[in-house]
Amino acid sequence: MTAPDTSLPTTYDAAATEPSWYARWTEHGVFTADPVRGATREPFVIVIPPPNVTAVLHMGHGLNNTVQDVLIRWRRMAGDEALWVPGTDHAGIATQNVVEKQLAAHGQTRFDLGRDPFVQRVAEFVDKTGGEILNQLKSIGSSADWTRTAYTFSPELSRAVRETFVRLHEDGLVYKGHRVIHWCPRCGTSLSDEEAEFTDTNGKLYHLRYPLADDPTQGITVATTRPETMLGDVAVAVNPDDERYQVLIGKDVVLPLNGVRIPVVGDSYTDPAFGSGAVKITPAHDANDFEVARRHALAMPVIIDAEGIVREVEGAAGRVPAALAGLDRFAARKAIVTLLEEAGALQKIEPHAHSVRHCYRCDTVVEPRLSDQWFVRMQPLADKALAALRTGELRILPERWEAVYVNWLEGIRDWNISRQIWWGHRVPVWYCTMSCGHAPIVSRTDVTACPGCGGTVRQDDDVLDTWFSSWLWPFSTLGWPDDTPDLKAFYPGDVLVTAPEILFFWVARMVMSGCWFMGKAPFHTVYLHGTVRDMQHRKMSKSLGNGIDPLDVVQLYGADALRWTMVSGLGLGVDVMLDPSDLDKSFSPGRNFCTKLWNIGRFLLSRVGSEPVAPVAQLDRAHLAPADRWILERLDVAIADCDAALGPARPGNGATWSDSERGRGLRLSEYAEAARRFVWNELADWYLESIKPRLAAEGSADREVARAVLAHAFDGALRLLHPVVPFITEELWQKLPQTTPGTFLAQAAWPVPSGEPAGAGEAFELVRAAVAAIRQVRSEYNVNPGAWVDAVLVATGEAQTVMQRQADTVGALARATVRVEHTNPGGAAAQLLLPGGVELVVPLAGMVDLDKEKQRLDTEIAQLDKQLTALEGRLANAGFVAKAPPAVVEAERTKAAEWGARLTQLRNKRTSLGA
Numbered sequence: 001m002t003a004p005d006t007s008l009p010t011t012y013d014a015a016a017t018e019p020s021w022y023a024r025w026t027e028h029g030v031f032t033a034d035p036v037r038g039a040t041r042e043p044f045v046i047v048i049p050p051p052n053v054t055a056v057l058h059m060g061h062g063l064n065n066t067v068q069d070v071l072i073r074w075r076r077m078a079g080d081e082a083l084w085v086p087g088t089d090h091a092g093i094a095t096q097n098v099v100e101k102q103l104a105a106h107g108q109t110r111f112d113l114g115r116d117p118f119v120q121r122v123a124e125f126v127d128k129t130g131g132e133i134l135n136q137l138k139s140i141g142s143s144a145d146w147t148r149t150a151y152t153f154s155p156e157l158s159r160a161v162r163e164t165f166v167r168l169h170e171d172g173l174v175y176k177g178h179r180v181i182h183w184c185p186r187c188g189t190s191l192s193d194e195e196a197e198f199t200d201t202n203g204k205l206y207h208l209r210y211p212l213a214d215d216p217t218q219g220i221t222v223a224t225t226r227p228e229t230m231l232g233d234v235a236v237a238v239n240p241d242d243e244r245y246q247v248l249i250g251k252d253v254v255l256p257l258n259g260v261r262i263p264v265v266g267d268s269y270t271d272p273a274f275g276s277g278a279v280k281i282t283p284a285h286d287a288n289d290f291e292v293a294r295r296h297a298l299a300m301p302v303i304i305d306a307e308g309i310v311r312e313v314e315g316a317a318g319r320v321p322a323a324l325a326g327l328d329r330f331a332a333r334k335a336i337v338t339l340l341e342e343a344g345a346l347q348k349i350e351p352h353a354h355s356v357r358h359c360y361r362c363d364t365v366v367e368p369r370l371s372d373q374w375f376v377r378m379q380p381l382a383d384k385a386l387a388a389l390r391t392g393e394l395r396i397l398p399e400r401w402e403a404v405y406v407n408w409l410e411g412i413r414d415w416n417i418s419r420q421i422w423w424g425h426r427v428p429v430w431y432c433t434m435s436c437g438h439a440p441i442v443s444r445t446d447v448t449a450c451p452g453c454g455g456t457v458r459q460d461d462d463v464l465d466t467w468f469s470s471w472l473w474p475f476s477t478l479g480w481p482d483d484t485p486d487l488k489a490f491y492p493g494d495v496l497v498t499a500p501e502i503l504f505f506w507v508a509r510m511v512m513s514g515c516w517f518m519g520k521a522p523f524h525t526v527y528l529h530g531t532v533r534d535m536q537h538r539k540m541s542k543s544l545g546n547g548i549d550p551l552d553v554v555q556l557y558g559a560d561a562l563r564w565t566m567v568s569g570l571g572l573g574v575d576v577m578l579d580p581s582d583l584d585k586s587f588s589p590g591r592n593f594c595t596k597l598w599n600i601g602r603f604l605l606s607r608v609g610s611e612p613v614a615p616v617a618q619l620d621r622a623h624l625a626p627a628d629r630w631i632l633e634r635l636d637v638a639i640a641d642c643d644a645a646l647g648p649a650r651p652g653n654g655a656t657w658s659d660s661e662r663g664r665g666l667r668l669s670e671y672a673e674a675a676r677r678f679v680w681n682e683l684a685d686w687y688l689e690s691i692k693p694r695l696a697a698e699g700s701a702d703r704e705v706a707r708a709v710l711a712h713a714f715d716g717a718l719r720l721l722h723p724v725v726p727f728i729t730e731e732l733w734q735k736l737p738q739t740t741p742g743t744f745l746a747q748a749a750w751p752v753p754s755g756e757p758a759g760a761g762e763a764f765e766l767v768r769a770a771v772a773a774i775r776q777v778r779s780e781y782n783v784n785p786g787a788w789v790d791a792v793l794v795a796t797g798e799a800q801t802v803m804q805r806q807a808d809t810v811g812a813l814a815r816a817t818v819r820v821e822h823t824n825p826g827g828a829a830a831q832l833l834l835p836g837g838v839e840l841v842v843p844l845a846g847m848v849d850l851d852k853e854k855q856r857l858d859t860e861i862a863q864l865d866k867q868l869t870a871l872e873g874r875l876a877n878a879g880f881v882a883k884a885p886p887a888v889v890e891a892e893r894t895k896a897a898e899w900g901a902r903l904t905q906l907r908n909k910r911t912s913l914g915a
Helices: 014-027 059-077 092-104 115-139 155-170 227-232 287-295 329-343 379-390 400-410 485-490 500-518 550-557 559-568 588-608 626-646 668-690 701-721 726-733 762-780 797-814 850-876 878-883 886-912
Strands: 043-047 081-085 174-184 189-191 196-211 219-224 235-238 252-254 261-266 278-281 302-304 310-314 346-359 367-376 395-397 429-432 457-459 495-498 525-528 789-794 816-821 829-833 839-843
Touching: 014 115, 014 550, 014 559, 014 726, 043 059, 043 485, 043 495, 059 081, 059 115, 059 495, 059 550, 059 559, 092 115, 115 550, 155 174, 155 500, 174 287, 189 367, 196 227, 196 252, 219 227, 219 235, 219 278, 227 302, 227 329, 235 287, 261 278, 278 287, 302 367, 329 346, 379 400, 379 500, 395 400, 400 500, 495 500, 500 525, 550 559, 550 588, 559 588, 559 668, 559 726, 588 668, 588 701, 588 726, 626 668, 626 701, 626 762, 626 797, 668 701, 668 762, 668 797, 701 726, 762 789, 762 797, 762 829, 762 839, 789 797, 797 816, 829 886, 850 878, 850 886
Parallel strands: 043 081, 235 261, 395 525, 495 525, 789 816
Antiparallel strands: 174 189, 174 367, 196 219, 196 346, 235 278, 252 261, 302 310, 429 457, 789 839, 829 839
16 A cells, blocks of 8 residues: 655645545545435435526525535435435526516517527526536535436426426316416516515505595595505495494495595404504405405406506506506506695595515515416415424424424415416416317326317416425425436435525425425425624625625635635524625634644644554553543544534434424534534644654654554544535545545545543543643743743642653643652742642742742732722622612622632732742
């Protein structure tokens, strides 16, 4: 076997190292999962939240994909058949908007091109951006199985979408309904409830008087935030229990401006405490009013068109005055308010804070609009998704989001799945053009002729909501609806990593579809990480100009630095704060850690050498020094801490989460800290420093033991760190003398505790305590860092034996000449009590100017004693205690206790110096 080259450059070159290792990993199929192996190994599956093909990655993607990669690398090393399914989303409205903007820059619209040429234009755009996104994911180290790269608009996944629509239709869960939906005039399409996002708005509440038809001297006042819709009013509703209006129920009022008579109806929907207690009913432009109108069999005239223009659209003849026809809805609002004021029908306007829905893609104010749309009946699906959580089949972390999930599913409404755009999966429904009366044809395959009359057919013009394809992602990417080897081996998956904002858009819907079509939830854990924000706590976005391009970070500092910064600061559900104006500061944790790890590796590898080392398991334990036993024990602790922070990987009984397991694991910052603490604070700062003399003893058996333990411990550290910083750990691991050429750390086994006996490191803990105490004394007395000091360790029994054996080690680490005695030698000295009854005595004569030190302590004691006496006097004053705020009194008492303890410490220190 050829020994590895242990020489390393002074500085780590991420730009050269990272692409090289990534190419080798992919060339050797390190990331490729095998369904055959999956039959003998425990599978571990993550599906990527497919990024939209509209633009390059942002820092949110950097965080999300780093978390997924940490988990998949961990489970791959742990021996699972780990599969991370990558891919992209065609992103219907979002992608169409981008291409339409490109056309607009050249004075064109999609209608100038026509449907088929426009779709082709979008497809060409997607081909380019989709490939760029995948390459960006690779640049941050994503170890996804690229042989299974999926796309929501591919022929395979499109077939799954059609199958889903048809099956749901056959199950009675897909229907076409005439209902009020959310409409975006800018995008020209309907939206689901989740796509019409609420925005808090400081609006106005307009109080309008509608006179009684039979007695204009009387009337009823309604309060509305949208006076422009009054032209489409078909009734005024009052609560039937509201005594103020009971006599008016059944009578007619007249709409100002157009003179249309409408009835007053009694309906419990009306809140007597809101506004005037009377509500105008505009069923074509308000979802709640629509339900009232259905209950009372009222007409539903449409007076705002698809572009947000006020006009007589449907059933509204005679309702829109000429002065208002053709106005934009917001211009019409201003004009109507003026006309109502002139007519004496506007009673008052008052400020009113309320929530207004906006399009989630273009931020246009959404218009409620009566329309024919396709819907999915959601309650049967939601019931299964609720059961998955309540039975323990599914858990959500952080657990606070479980209540949000339940609340949404319990109040779910039917899902509007049709969109009036061109880019997306066409609704698989055909209509006979010959008016033969045949019902619409819902088909898995294209229909070319009417099955009733043989005449021509036309396909529905609408496309399906983009989430209708992505909610199938966990099983459509594995070959469903076919019963493929991948589907058998890798469904259901394990963990879904995403952000809270798509808990409803995507996560809950995936659970619904998985339970409905596959009989099982698609994953057992949903991990909702925090959001990347700037230092003003604003979410990073292009519109705010506060974003950070992850590729810029990779080019400046390397992918490992980005990943470490993300993970080490990632508390469960906690947002990540970064300063886009200072990348050096933002990513210094990752940059500094990688620099430190490289320096540790260089120094360690230079000491351990390239000659083969014995496996630790084959070493004679009698030959292990206390430091060896200590570092092996600390490695066991680090492994256990990392496992506890990351795991459990799956439910303990293989099916459901118990109450004790439900909130455990996925504490990634705790995992990163446990690994960092071991390699930095324990391996480098203590063990490596303590064994330098042994490593320098060429040809000795003790040197070979130290080399073996050192190499083993660093190997363990690199394995623990690999999921977070895969590139630098692979580069260092390849240099270890025990590494087999041609193997990869990315495929190496996750470390397991070796079972070091409890207390194996106690002797070296005494060494560490003694060194720390001597360093404390040096610091307190401002001893020159390069100067050596004398130190006496007073011990008896077993502790004395340990200290005698380790005196040289203590001295070397603390820069002290150490001797071990039975009794305290006395004299002016600093004294500290250590564990195990050991006492540290550091003679001060010759180390410090005793007279000067006594004078300094006497002055400090006198000043502190005076301050403490005054403070105690204040606290003894009943008037002060009675009149001062309790918090102030408590703070003063705490201060008095701290000053008293400090005074005792100073007096003891002064006593130790003698008279």
